[in-house]
Amino acid sequence: MSQDTIFGRILRGEIPCDQVYADEHCLAFRDVTPQAPVHVLVIPRQPIAQLADATEAHEALLGHLLLVAARVAKQEGLESFRTVINSGADAGQTVFHLHVHVIGGRPLAWPPG
Ligand code: AMP
DSSP, X not given: OGGGSHHHHHHTTXXXXXXXXXXXXXXXXXXXXXXXXXXXXXXXXXXXXXXXXXXXXXXXXXXXXXHHHHHHHHHTTOXXXXXXOOOSGGGTOOSOSOOEEEEESSOOOSSOO
16 A cells, blocks of 8 residues: 555656665665654655554564664764654644655754644
8 A cells, every 4th residue: 555655656666765774674764744854754665654553573674764864864964853753634744655864954843833
């Protein structure tokens, strides 16, 4: 199902992205509408629509996505950064292919809206 999202199309190479990292499990690329000087999305190659759908079978993959998020933040020169996973429409999820936002490069307020 989530292969039909725009991120599925990016994974299949059907539309371009500004890639910053890739490995056998995931892809990281710049958000097309950045909310900060650095705004990267880390997505699994495996189609999981939202975090709420993840199971214990995804435990290692979820850990990998967070390690890649930290790696990307370091690669981008960030000492401080925020990771966000929106799960569900009311949480602000608009693309139903699991993704980790990596946001930084400016002071970030808390709590978020
Ligand atoms: P979310 O609202 O958590 O589902 O986040 C989806 C994110 O995907 C938003 O920040 C969008 O700006 C971003 N986005 C949508 N289409 C693309 C695209 N083609 N390339 C890069 N980022 C995208």
